[in-house]
Every structure is written in structure tokens, then in C-alpha cells.
Amino acid sequence: MKAKIIKISLLVFKIDDKSNIEKLSKRLVRDLTEYCTTENNLLEVYRLLRRIRYTILINKNQHPQHECQCDYLLYIIDTEIEINRLKTEHSDLRIKIPKLLKWTDTFNALIELIYGTQNLSINFGKGKLEEIAACFEFIFQIKLGNISEKFGDMCTRKPKKMYIDRIKENLFKKMKI
Known part of the structure; x- marks a missing residue:
């Protein structure tokens, strides 16, 4: 999932069509939120968030016409970074997400x-x-x-x-x- 998120973050601003940018942005937010919720390695989550944040900041400077979209994505990422920080500082906030179980009987x-x-x-x-x-x-x-x-x-x-x-x-x- 991590590679998919990175790929989407790089694609978002290489497209000129505004509706496609919005679709990709929504997909990026959905996948990023899911990753942050399910990944138990908080250091990996933090690294990915910082990497995506940096990519968006670069694109914001290169594509001023997409400033609002960039600001929205930065807000989402900053929120996830803050949640990650809280989880790190307060271990009681961490929720262990188990792997899916498979019923193997009838x-x-x-x-x-x-x-x-x-x-x-x-x-x-x-x-x-x-x-x-x-x-x-x-x-x-x-x-x-x-x-x-x-x-x-x-x-x-x-x-x-x-x-x-x-x-x-x-x-x-x-x-x-």
C-alpha cells in the first residue's frame, strides 16, 4: 500500500485536468488514512507522511494553480502526523489492528x-x-x-x-x- 500511496502522490500534479486531480487527491487521502490507521509501525507511518508532505510542498511551489488542493492535502497529512505523534506519546491511544481472520470450518x-x-x-x-x-x-x-x-x-x-x-x-x- 505504501508504494501505491507514493505513486499517487507523484501522479496527482502531473495531470492537468482538475477533476482528475480531485479524484486522485480523494484516493490519496483515503489510502493514506487507511494506511495510517492499519500500520502498527509508527516510525514507518511518520516517514511516509513526511515524504508525501515534502512531495506536495514541492508541487505547491511548482504549480500555484493547485494551491488549494495542496493546502487540503497538507492539512490531511498534518492531521495524520499529529495523530501519529499522539499515538507515540500516549501508548494507551494505540489500537492494535489484528490481521484478518479466516473461518476454516463449515x-x-x-x-x-x-x-x-x-x-x-x-x-x-x-x-x-x-x-x-x-x-x-x-x-x-x-x-x-x-x-x-x-x-x-x-x-x-x-x-x-x-x-x-x-x-x-x-x-x-x-x-x-
Whole structure:
């Protein structure tokens, strides 16, 4: 992503069409903000921000007709630099962004987990099924579809070893019970 951001920052002012400059600027802001939010190495973030800031300052001096666009980008970068500084000085502000997780079992196993926790552990047992499912979809970056229908199908099938039983066995095994 870092290379993409640098490439965009160099391209922004090589284009004469104002609408394309605005599109590239928006893309630069979006990618830069995402990078600053997800990158845990604050020194790398700071280095990139300073490099992009320098590039924009040079372009501002070379292309006075784009002064407003440059000022906007500089404002965004200065804001990200300040956020980075705060994160460095106040480690309690740092949020660790985990790598995306991948659900590697069946959809039915995940649906079983969702239904198993619904009235038990989420929002004091008042979690709405759709919201819980949406959270699991987000965490694992998958689309479950209509889980009520799939759960109904699961209930009518011949019982086999359930996922929750496998979780229980695995936990007991780790606890050496």
C-alpha cells in the first residue's frame, strides 16, 4: 500500500485536468488514512507522511494553480502526523489492528456458534441474531446469507457431532481434564 500511496502522490500534479486531480487527491487521502490507521509501525507511518508532505510542498511551489488542493492535502497529512505523534506519546491511544481472520470450518459450524451464544453471552443475552451474524461476517470476512433458514435445515437433519461438542472437547483437552 505504501508504494501505491507514493505513486499517487507523484501522479496527482502531473495531470492537468482538475477533476482528475480531485479524484486522485480523494484516493490519496483515503489510502493514506487507511494506511495510517492499519500500520502498527509508527516510525514507518511518520516517514511516509513526511515524504508525501515534502512531495506536495514541492508541487505547491511548482504549480500555484493547485494551491488549494495542496493546502487540503497538507492539512490531511498534518492531521495524520499529529495523530501519529499522539499515538507515540500516549501508548494507551494505540489500537492494535489484528490481521484478518479466516473461518476454516463449515458455515454450519459458525451458525451453530452464533445461535449458541445468542441468548447467553452477547449483550447480556439480548443480542439480536442479525447483529451477531453481521459481526461474525465482519470478523471473518464471509457472507453467511440467511442463517435462520440454514439453522432450520440443521435442526431437521439427523443429529451428528455438533460443533459446540467439538469446542468443548478441544477446551477440555487443552485444560487436560
